[in-house]
Amino acid sequence: DACRSYGGIYVIAELWKQLNFDSLLAKHLSGRNFSTPVLKAVFAMVANRCLAPRSKLALSEWIEHDVFIPELPKLDVQVVYRAMDFLLAHQKELEQEIYWAVADLLSLEVDLIFFDTTSTYFETEHGDEFKKRGHSKDHRDDLPQVVIGLAVTRSGIPVRHWVFEGNIQDMATIQTVKDDLIAWKLSRVIFVGDAGMGSDDNTQYLQRGGGHYIIGRKMKTGEADVQQALRQKGRYTEIADDLWAKQVIIGNGEKRKRLVVVKNINEQKRHEKTRETMIAYLETAIAEINKGRKQAESKAALSLRAHRIYGKYIKVLASGKLALNKTKLQREARYDGKYLIESSDDTLSLSDIVLGYKQLYDVEHAFRTLKTTLDLRPNYHTKHDRIRCHIFLCFIALVLVRMSENATGKSWTRIRTEINRLFYGEFKFENKTVAQLTELTAAQKSIFSALKIKPPSTVLDVRDS
16 A cells, blocks of 8 residues: 555654643543544644644545554544534643643743744735734734734743734733733743833733743833943853843832843844945945935935935935934944843842843744744634634644754754654555554654654554455
C-alpha cells in the first residue's frame, strides 16, 4: 500500500500522553456516548495544526490519505464540528488544566508572566460586533479583525490566551488579563508587557494585591520623567554581551519611579550606520535641488520635504535653499540603541529587569509561530464560537510546539520536517500483511531522545492477509 507519514503523528501522540490530555478531555465528556470519536477528533485537529495546517473540511482527506493515525482511518466532518463545540463549552476549565499539566511535567517557573497582543484579520469587507476594524498588526486596517492576547512563561511556554473584539486597544486588555491570572491562583507573578500597555491606570491596577510589573516606556513622548531618565548621568552596568543598563530613580514617595535605561551596542551601531547612509543620501539630494531655481518650491524639493521619514530632517533657509536639520539629527542620535523600562519591584536586580523584558521576544516568537508555522490565518470560520475554537486549537498546538522547541533547541519547522520523514507502509508477503516503518535516521533518534520519547518499533503489526 502507499506510504503515509507517521513520525509527526507519533511525536504529537507521545507528547499528548506525557501531558495526559485524553484524561483531561475525557473528564468533561463523562456520560456522553460520543466521547471516543470526540477525543480522536480533538487530537487530529491539534496534530493537523502542528504538522500540516488545513481547513476542517480538508482534515478528513489529510487523515485518510496523507498520514497514519492508529485507530483513526477516517474522520467525519460532523464529528469535527461536534468536537469543536465541546472544546469551546469547556475552554475555561481545559485551558487551566492544560497549563497545570504542562507546569507539573516541566516544573515551570511562573514568577514572570509575559503578555502581548496581536491581531488576525478576515478576508471580508463585513465586520460585526466581534470582528471589527482596528489597529492591525498585520497592516490590514481595511479589514475586520479580532485581537488575540497571549501570556507565556519565562521559558516561552504559553499559559493562557484571550480573544478580544477587533477594535480594542492594548491598554484596555490589562485588567481582564490580570484578573483572569489571579483567578488561577498562581504564585507571585510579575507582569511583563510592552510600551503600549503602560498607562498610569494599568500600572496602578497591576500593583493591587501586591502585584508588580516590568513595562516598557515610550522614549519620544516628551514626558518629563522619561527625558530626565535619559539626561541623568550614571554608569552603565554590563548585563550580557553588548547589552548595558543603568538605573534611574525619579521622584519620591508615591510618585517614585524605578526606570532602567538599556543600551544595546549592536543596535546602536546599526542605527548609526542607518543614519549615516540617510545623511549621505540627503546631502546629495539637497545639493542637486539647490542648483535649480525656486529650490524650496521645486517638485523634487516638495517631494523630499513631504517624505514620511526624510521630511522631518529637512529645513528651508531664508534664502529658499534646503538644508539638513542637524539639530534634529543630533537629538535623534541620543536614542540610538536605547530603550526604557519601568519596574515597580525593588527586589528585582537590574539584570532580572532587563533580561525579563528582553524575553518579551518569546511572545513575539509565539505569535510568529501561530501565524506562519501553525497557519492561524486563513481562518475559514464565520461563526464567533468557531473562530474562538479555531484560535484555541492553535493555542494547544503552540503549547506542544514550544515544549518541543525548548527540549530540542531546534525550531519546530526543522523538527517537523525531520519527523515527517518517518513513513508507515503495509507490505504483503505470501499470506501475511506487515505494517512497518522506514528506518529511523540519526536526526530522528536525536529528536526522540531530547523529547524523552521512546522510538517506535520498526514493525508495528503482522497479520494474516
